[in-house]
Amino acid sequence: xxxxxxxxxxxxxxxxxxxxxxxxxxxxxxxxxxxxxxxxxxxxxxxxxxxxxxxxxxxxxxxxxxxxxxxxxxxxxxxxxxxxxxx
Numbered sequence: 001x002x003x004x005x006x007x008x009x010x011x012x013x014x015x016x017x018x019x020x021x022x023x024x025x026x027x028x029x030x031x032x033x034x035x036x037x038x039x040x041x042x043x044x045x046x047x048x049x050x051x052x053x054x055x056x057x058x059x060x061x062x063x064x065x066x067x068x069x070x071x072x073x074x075x076x077x078x079x080x081x082x083x084x085x086x087x
Contacts, residue, residue, distance in 0.1 A: 003016055003017045
């Protein structure tokens with residue numbers, strides 16, 4: 001991996017490096033390899049991460065359901081107004 005420093009702007013090059021490491025997953029690997037983690041601890045961490053993902057997905061789904069309900073309500077209101085005008 002190569003990072004080019006332009007105009008002696010090291011802070012920008014460092015940001016680019018961190019972003020590339022994050023995308024490739026190398027930073028997480030380095031953090032995980034710094035100390036030993038037992039199998040049970042890894043399993044516990046994975047379960048917690050899965051629970052967080054599930055909660056995030058569930059809240060996103062519920063938000064979408066609420067948005068769709070609101071859109072349907074608005075459409076029905078518009079349709080009712082148009083029917084009242086046509087009478």
